[in-house]
Amino acid sequence: MERSRHPGWAVVGAVAAGGAIGTLLRWLLVAPVPESGSPVAGWISLGLVNLTGSFLLGLLAAISSRRTLPRWLVAGLGVGVLGAYTSLSAVVLAATVAPAFGITGFIQTGSPGGITLIAALTGTLLALAAGAALGTACAAAGLRLGGWSSGLDSDTSGSSGGQR
Numbered sequence: 001m002e003r004s005r006h007p008g009w010a011v012v013g014a015v016a017a018g019g020a021i022g023t024l025l026r027w028l029l030v031a032p033v034p035e036s037g038s039p040v041a042g043w044i045s046l047g048l049v050n051l052t053g054s055f056l057l058g059l060l061a062a063i064s065s066r067r068t069l070p071r072w073l074v075a076g077l078g079v080g081v082l083g084a085y086t087s088l089s090a091v092v093l094a095a096t097v098a099p100a101f102g103i104t105g106f107i108q109t110g111s112p113g114g115i116t117l118i119a120a121l122t123g124t125l126l127a128l129a130a131g132a133a134l135g136t137a138c139a140a141a142g143l144r145l146g147g148w149s150s151g152l153d154s155d156t157s158g159s160s161g162g163q164r
Contacts, residue, residue, distance in 0.1 A: 007071075007075070008071070008072070010070075010071075010072040011071055011072045011075045011076075013072070014072040014073065014075055014076025014080060015075050015076055015079050015080040015083075016080065017076060017080065018075075018076040018077060018079070018080015018081040018082075018083075018084070019079075019080045019081070019083065019084040020084070021080070021081050021084075022080060022081040022082060022083060022084030022085035022086075023084045023085075025081070025085050026049055026084065026085045026086075029045065029048070029049055030045045030046070030049060043127065047131065047134070049085065049086065050086050050131060050135055051134055051135060051138045052138070053082050053085045053086035054086070054134075054135040054136070054138040054139040054142070055138040055139065055141055055142040056082055056085075056142060057078060057082050057086075057139055057142065058138065058139035058140060058141065058142025058143040058145075058146070058148075059142035059143070059145055059146045060074065060077055060078050060082065060142075060146075061078075061139075061142075061143060061146070061148065062142065062143045062144075062145070062146025062147055062148030063146045063147075064078075065146075065148055066146070066147055066148070
């Protein structure tokens with residue numbers, strides 16, 4: 001008998017509820033940041049949200065690899081809460097960066113702002129690279145704190161008996 005591809009209504013409901021909670025948590029953390037006209041405050045709050053989310057996703061992965069947790073709980077916390085908590089970063093980043101560098105005027109009017117556009121794109125790529133590196137480090141820290149082991153540390157015989 002073939003297994004159904006539908007994840008089950010408990011999983012779907014947990015992800016939906018978790019998504020609402022994660023979105024609310026993100027808004028509660030980012031909304032109080034004062035608008036100073038500089039994108040730095042927004043970038044800092046965005047970075048903190050994404051780095052804490054990466055850490056917590058790593059921690060959840062480690063804990064769920066060591067303990068048997070209900071599928072709906074892992075999906076609700078991981079995909080739902082933490083997925084919503086760490087999403088929309090590109091939209092927020094673009095909305096923050098574009099006005100600060102005058103990109104919206106360049107795009108709308110076709111004005112000669114090539115240097116501004118190149119500087120903004122370079123800054124965005126550097127921010128994304130730094131975010132990826134720091135996010136990976138935070139996820140690794142969460143995995144380590146949660147006691148996750150790849151099985152490579154303790155299994156030197158080449159057998160597949162290690163934890164995953």
